Amino acid sequence: xxxxxxxxxxxxxxxxxxxxxxxxxxxxxxxxxxxxxxxxxxxxxxxxxxxxxxxxxxxxxxxxxxxxxxxxxxxxxxxxxxxxxxxxxxxxxxxxxxxxxxxxxxxxxxxxxxxxxxxxxxxxxxxxxxxxxxxxxxxxxxxxxxxxxxxxxxxxxxxxxxxxxxxxxxxxxxxxxxxxxxxxxxxxxxxxxxxxxxxxxxxxxxxxxxxxxxxxxxxxxxxxxxxxxxxxxxxxxxxxxxxxxxxxxxxxxxxxxxxxxxxxxxxxxxxxxxxxxxxxxxxxxxxxxxxxxxxxxxxxxxxxxxxxxxxxxxxxxxxxxxxxxxxxxxxxxxxxxxxxxxxxxxxxxxxxxxxx
Amino acid sequence: xxxxxxxxxxxxxxxxxxxxxxxxxxxxxxxxxxxxxxxxxxxxxxxxxxxxxxxxxxxxxxxxxxxxxxxxxxxxxxxxxxxxxxxxxxxxxxxxxxxxxxxxxxxxxxxxxxxxxxxxxxxxxxxxxxxxxxxxxxxxxxxxxxxxxxxxxxxxxxxxxxxxxxxxxxxxxxxxxxxxxxxxxxxxxxxxxxxxxxxxxxxxxxxxxxxxxxxxxxxxxxxxxxxxxxxxxxxxxxxxxxxxxxxxxxxxxxxxxxxxxxxxxxxxxxxxxxxxxxxxxxxxxxxxxxxxxxxxxxxxxxxxxxxxxxxxxxxxxxxxxxxxxxxxxxxxxxxxxxxxxxxxxxxxxxxxxxxx
Numbered sequence: 001x002x003x004x005x006x007x008x009x010x011x012x013x014x015x016x017x018x019x020x021x022x023x024x025x026x027x028x029x030x031x032x033x034x035x036x037x038x039x040x041x042x043x044x045x046x047x048x049x050x051x052x053x054x055x056x057x058x059x060x061x062x063x064x065x066x067x068x069x070x071x072x073x074x075x076x077x078x079x080x081x082x083x084x085x086x087x088x089x090x091x092x093x094x095x096x097x098x099x100x101x102x103x104x105x106x107x108x109x110x111x112x113x114x115x116x117x118x119x120x121x122x123x124x125x126x127x128x129x130x131x132x133x134x135x136x137x138x139x140x141x142x143x144x145x146x147x148x149x150x151x152x153x154x155x156x157x158x159x160x161x162x163x164x165x166x167x168x169x170x171x172x173x174x175x176x177x178x179x180x181x182x183x184x185x186x187x188x189x190x191x192x193x194x195x196x197x198x199x200x201x202x203x204x205x206x207x208x209x210x211x212x213x214x215x216x217x218x219x220x221x222x223x224x225x226x227x228x229x230x231x232x233x234x235x236x237x238x239x240x241x242x243x244x245x246x247x248x249x250x251x252x253x254x255x256x257x258x259x260x261x262x263x264x265x266x267x268x269x270x271x272x273x274x275x276x277x278x279x280x281x282x283x284x285x286x287x288x289x290x291x292x293x294x295x296x297x298x299x300x301x302x303x304x305x306x307x308x309x310x311x312x313x314x315x316x317x318x319x320x321x322x323x324x325x326x327x328x329x330x331x332x333x334x335x336x337x338x339x340x341x342x343x344x345x346x347x348x349x350x351x352x353x354x355x356x
Numbered sequence: 357x358x359x360x361x362x363x364x365x366x367x368x369x370x371x372x373x374x375x376x377x378x379x380x381x382x383x384x385x386x387x388x389x390x391x392x393x394x395x396x397x398x399x400x401x402x403x404x405x406x407x408x409x410x411x412x413x414x415x416x417x418x419x420x421x422x423x424x425x426x427x428x429x430x431x432x433x434x435x436x437x438x439x440x441x442x443x444x445x446x447x448x449x450x451x452x453x454x455x456x457x458x459x460x461x462x463x464x465x466x467x468x469x470x471x472x473x474x475x476x477x478x479x480x481x482x483x484x485x486x487x488x489x490x491x492x493x494x495x496x497x498x499x500x501x502x503x504x505x506x507x508x509x510x511x512x513x514x515x516x517x518x519x520x521x522x523x524x525x526x527x528x529x530x531x532x533x534x535x536x537x538x539x540x541x542x543x544x545x546x547x548x549x550x551x552x553x554x555x556x557x558x559x560x561x562x563x564x565x566x567x568x569x570x571x572x573x574x575x576x577x578x579x580x581x582x583x584x585x586x587x588x589x590x591x592x593x594x595x596x597x598x599x600x601x602x603x604x605x606x607x608x609x610x611x612x613x614x615x616x617x618x619x620x621x622x623x624x625x626x627x628x629x630x631x632x633x634x635x636x637x638x639x640x641x642x643x644x645x646x647x648x649x650x651x652x653x654x655x656x657x658x659x660x661x662x663x664x665x666x667x668x669x670x671x672x673x674x675x676x677x678x679x680x681x682x683x684x685x686x687x688x689x690x691x692x693x694x695x696x697x698x699x700x701x702x703x704x705x706x707x708x709x710x711x712x
Binding site for chain 2: 005012014033040049050056057081085093114118214217228234238240244246247248249
């Protein structure tokens with residue numbers, strides 16, 4: 001009864017979303033601060049009678065508001081039901097293996113290979129440098145490729161490449177193949193390549209409101225690009241689900257897009273927390289990758305990632321661990337409030353100072 | 357830059373969702389009555405701070421509430437971002453052409469062939485009877501098939517087949533191939549086949565909250581089936597988007613699932629409106645197919661469907677017309693309030709009584 005194509009899939013495993021027990025939840029890179037006050041007032045004043053009607057299938061107002069915040073026209077913005085959906089549409093639209101495999105970093109958002117398997121797209125992973133940074137020159141040297149995808153800042157490392165490095169890549173990569181830059185974490189210190197869209201027709205930027213806009217529960221993701229790419233994403237959407245973004249999500253997203261100064265403030269706080277938490281870990285001899293994201297990728301001396309994960313979970317703190325050779329010594333710790341990080345640090349100190 | 361697979365797609369065309377001018381909107385089968393009061397109160401009391409967290413990826417509470425209303429366990433319920441998404445996942449999971457084409461009625465929900473093209477699934481359309489009913493015996497006589505999909509009541513005709521006819525089909529169709537019954541409109545007089553799930557492992561039922569639950573704007577769709585089918589839908593979801601149903605939609609959907617008596621009342625009103633409106637049209641010599649849905653498929657004597665559509669649109673009333681040979685004489689008219697139908701009837705009378 002099950003189609004052959006499904007039998008070979010290894011679905012993505014999302015971070016735990018525990019129900020019941022209260023955890024200090026530092027495992028899925030959610031924002032520790034609430035969404036903007038404008039989000040609350042949108043919920044309070046939304047006319048429930050509107051829910052009986054289909055939402056705007058084009059998300060016109062929302063795309064306009066996002067575009068305005070970035071200096072783009074709404075025709076250069078696509079909106080979907082979380083950036084996972086937008087990524088899935090983009091993989092379908094732009095990557096088919098015609099010119100070779102899709103290139104991606106060996107360690108990056110682990111949903112990318114799942115999309116490839118879902119749509120039957122050949123792909124090839126290129127190793128990171130020793131310091132876990134992405135070596136973009138390797139993507140030019142790799143030979144045949146139907147496209148490139150990477151997260152910047154990268155996940156789960158948090159390490160960023162500069163806009164200049166990406167511009168260098170764009171200038172040399174074939175112009176008829178898409179380079180997809182996933183900027184889910186860009187608001188925590190990365191350099192967005194949105195300003196490069198004007199000169200590069202094959203650049204697609206994907207972003208999300210789940211992290212820096214504190215709206216993971218609302219499912220809003222976006223793509224920015226030139227008309228042919230955005231039009232292709234619309235064609236995919238209209239072959240999958242005419243209305244993927246519900247009416248409330250459109251209203252809430254529009255309010256959040258216009259609340260830039262609130263979000264700049266809370267995300268500034270998260271960057272400050274990351275700095276002080278990283279210093280505290282380094283003082284304790286931990287390996288901490290330089291992060292431009294709202295999380296740190298951390299290895300504690302003499303402990304495997306699995307041990308750190310398990311120890312902290314028992315004490316009510318969730319972090320993310322990947323049992324993957326090459327990064328299994330690390331855990332990914334989302335930045336919470338300063339108080340939450342203080343508690344976490346206390347647990348680490350109690351553990352590492354006690355006889356093992 | 358665009359993948360080959362996309363170049364051959366003809367995306368689905370949804371009914372118009374006009375912004376700006378106010379229409380009497382009878383073109384997309386929305387409910388003319390507001391969602392249940394419990395939906396409003398859920399919106400008013402929802403804690404916006406929860407939106408910073410990812411929603412429950414399994415929709416546990418929502419699936420439990422739906423299951424309870426139908427006498428099913430939550431393990432027999434799948435929830436997605438509108439029934440379009442659920443259908444798309446189901447086409448991916450169950451139909452691959454291994455045993456022959458997917459069979460569907462010649463006239464039915466026009467998204468089905470789009471999903472087939474999207475995933476490369478061969479399909480074959482079987483003609484309706486002269487009276488526009490689905491002849492299920494033809495599906496048994498068709499020979500090789502990898503599965504069957506149809507809407508019941510069917511769209512855009514509104515004509516239903518009985519549960520007994522579907523049971524007869526299930527008893528004779530190969531048990532290793534899925535029969536998907538799309539019950540989007542079942543609450544307006546159709547017979548649901550949910551009671552047949554216990555005995556038929558290859559039956560999948562899809563439903564939506566867009567019509568009878570007055571929540572088209574919220575995007576909630578469901579599938580009901582036995583464990584292997586529901587588990588397969590979860591595997592597809594987890595290879596596409598871990599969290600397709602946002603936190604608010606889950607809360608609102610749970611409230612709506614528990615508000616059965618309110619919805620029985622408004623849907624009863626819609627059925628009464630359909631009866632009286634159908635009588636009025638028949639009195640005027642129109643051809644009106646016997647409908648078990650919240651719409652009527654109607655042909656006015658001496659007018660093409662396109663003429664009816666265009667004339668009414670000019671007068672501020674939107675109905676749906678399909679420029680497809682075999683049904684192009686018809687328009688599909690969603691049932692509005694009695695007052696809206698009275699205005700529509702007045703326009704028809706003014707038109708047909710005036711010299712053309």
